[in-house]
Each structure stands twice: as C-alpha cells, then as structure tokens.
Amino acid sequence: MIVKPQPASTRDAVYAALLDQILRLELPPGASISEKDISERFGVSRTPVRESFVRLSQEGLLEVYPQRATFVSLIDLELAEEARFMREQLERAVIRLACGAFPAEHLLALQTNLTQQKACIEEEDDKKMFELDEAFHRTIFEGCHKSNTWAVIQQINVHLNRTRVLRLADDHHWDELYNQHLQMVESIRLQHADQAEQLMTEHLHLTIADQALLKQKYPTYFK
Numbered sequence: 001m002i003v004k005p006q007p008a009s010t011r012d013a014v015y016a017a018l019l020d021q022i023l024r025l026e027l028p029p030g031a032s033i034s035e036k037d038i039s040e041r042f043g044v045s046r047t048p049v050r051e052s053f054v055r056l057s058q059e060g061l062l063e064v065y066p067q068r069a070t071f072v073s074l075i076d077l078e079l080a081e082e083a084r085f086m087r088e089q090l091e092r093a094v095i096r097l098a099c100g101a102f103p104a105e106h107l108l109a110l111q112t113n114l115t116q117q118k119a120c121i122e123e124e125d126d127k128k129m130f131e132l133d134e135a136f137h138r139t140i141f142e143g144c145h146k147s148n149t150w151a152v153i154q155q156i157n158v159h160l161n162r163t164r165v166l167r168l169a170d171d172h173h174w175d176e177l178y179n180q181h182l183q184m185v186e187s188i189r190l191q192h193a194d195q196a197e198q199l200m201t202e203h204l205h206l207t208i209a210d211q212a213l214l215k216q217k218y219p220t221y222f223k
Contacts, residue, residue, distance in 0.1 A: 014042055015052040022061050022072055023161055024127065025169070029221040031072045033062075061158060074223045076159050077211055083160040087153055088204045091137065092197045095184065097144040099193035106143030110136060110185045117178050126168040133164070136181055140188075160207065166218065167210045176206070 018038070021027040039049045053070060056062040060079065063071045113136045120129040141150040168174070180203045187196035215222045 010044055011048040011051050014038070014044060014048045015055055017042065018052055018056060019061070019158075022056070023158060023165060024130075025162065025165055027072050029072055029074045029162070033070055033072065035070075059158065075162050075221055076223050077163075077215065079156070080159040080163055080211065081208075083153075083156045084204060084207055086156065087160070088201065090149060090153060091140075091200050091204065094141055094144050094146055094149070095188070095196045095200045096193045097146075098140050098188045099191045099196050102143050102188050106139055107185070107189060109139050109143075110188070113139065114178070114182055114185060117174075117181065121172075121174050121178060124172045126165075126172065129168050129174060130161075130165055133168075133177070133181075140184075163207060163211050163214060166214055166221070167207075170214065170217065177203075 018027070027033060035046045035049045035053065039046045042049070053062055053064060057064045060076065061073050063073050065071075113132055117129065117132050117136075120132060138147075138150050141147060180199055184196055184199050184203070187193075187199060
C-alpha cells in the first residue's frame with residue numbers, strides 16, 4: 001500500500017510547534033512523548049507527527065526507541081559549546097561590519113528592541129526576553145546583509161538555545177545582558193569596532209559559566 005505524503009503545511013506546522021515547545025522547555029529534556037498523544041493534541045493524523053519525530057530525531061532533539069518510547073533528548077553541552085564557538089566567531093565579525101556601516105532603520109530597530117527589553121526586565125517575562133535577545137542579534141546580521149549566515153547559525157543552535165532559555169527562566173537578573181546590548185548599540189553608533197567586538201566576546205562567554213551552574217541545578221536535563 002502506498003501512503004500518500006501529508007501536505008507540507010501540516011507536516012511543517014507540527015514540526016515547528018514541537019521544535020518550539022522543545023526549545024522553550026515546554027517539552028523538557030527527558031520528557032516522554034508519543035505519536036498518539038501529539039496527534040490528538042494537534043488534531044492531525046499520525047503521519048505528519050511521525051514525520052516530524054523523524055526530523056527532530058535527525059536533528060538530535062528526540063531519542064526514538066521503536067516499539068518502546070520516544071523522549072526529548074537531554075541537552076548536549078558539547079554541541080552547545082560548538083554552537084557557541086561558531087556563533088562567537090561569526091558575531092564578532094558581523095558586529096565589526098556593523099561598526100563600519102549600518103543602516104539607520106536597523107539602528108532604530110535595535111534601540112526599539114532595547115526599550116522592549118527594559119520592559120521585559122520589569123515584567124520578568126523570560127519567554128519574551130528570549131525572543132527579544134534573538135531579534136537583537138538577528139537585526140545586526142540583517143543590517144549587514146548577512147541573513148543567510150544567521151540562518152546557518154540557527155541550524156546548530158538548538159542545544160545552546162535550550163540552555164539560554166533555561167538560564168532566563170531560572171534567573172531573572174538580566175541587567176548584565178541588557179547593559180551589554182546597550183553598549184553594543186552605542187559602539188555601533190559611534191563605529192567603535194574594537195570595543196564592539198570585545199563586548200560581543202564577553203557577551204557570548206556568559207553562557208559558558210551559565211551552563212556549568214545550570215548543570216549543577218538541573219542535572220537530569222543534561223547528558
């Protein structure tokens with residue numbers, strides 16, 4: 001019997017929703033999930049769910065044991081560190097480009113983002129803060145015409161992003177994060193490339209110390 005493939009829109013929607021829930025730790029590391037439960041929750045057949053499970057497994061986010069169970073993968077700190085290393089090299093280069101020439105509308109977008117971050121700090125909205133943090137860095141890439149480079153980073157970023165989400169939810173003291181972003185914008189505005197690159201390096205090194213602390217506090221979430 002030939003099984004017709006599900007419409008890409010259904011398959012992609014299920015995949016995107018599961019990816020988002022894993023990233024945001026709504027499906028935490030080690031959680032058990034099943035095709036039946038997910039298909040009932042989303043109101044779809046099992047085929048797009050199965051296809052999404054395969055894709056997420058290939059990306060290292062699900063551990064599938066046929067005829068037994070499927071689990072959300074534990075956070076792999078080696079993969080998280082590799083993503084951080086790659087991101088650091090590219091973000092240092094891009095922020096230097098931004099200090100050479102950066103469109104006024106993108107600089108305004110960064111300043112607007114900072115205003116929203118300030119509000120998030122007061123509201124302690126960790127989910128929104130993560131979105132704004134991502135948008136802040138993405139805007140720098142977009143302003144330097146490096147959107148495809150940003151997309152490449154996202155392909156290996158999932159383990160790193162889970163540690164970042166966990167850190168924001170665990171500790172609502174985000175002033176250092178905000179102040180580094182603020183100084184980056186000022187460095188771009190004043191075209192101080194060396195200062196901007198140093199700030200970006202320090203900014204991305206924060207995750208190293210965070211990961212060690214998070215592993216101590218949430219040992220069951222990590223390999």
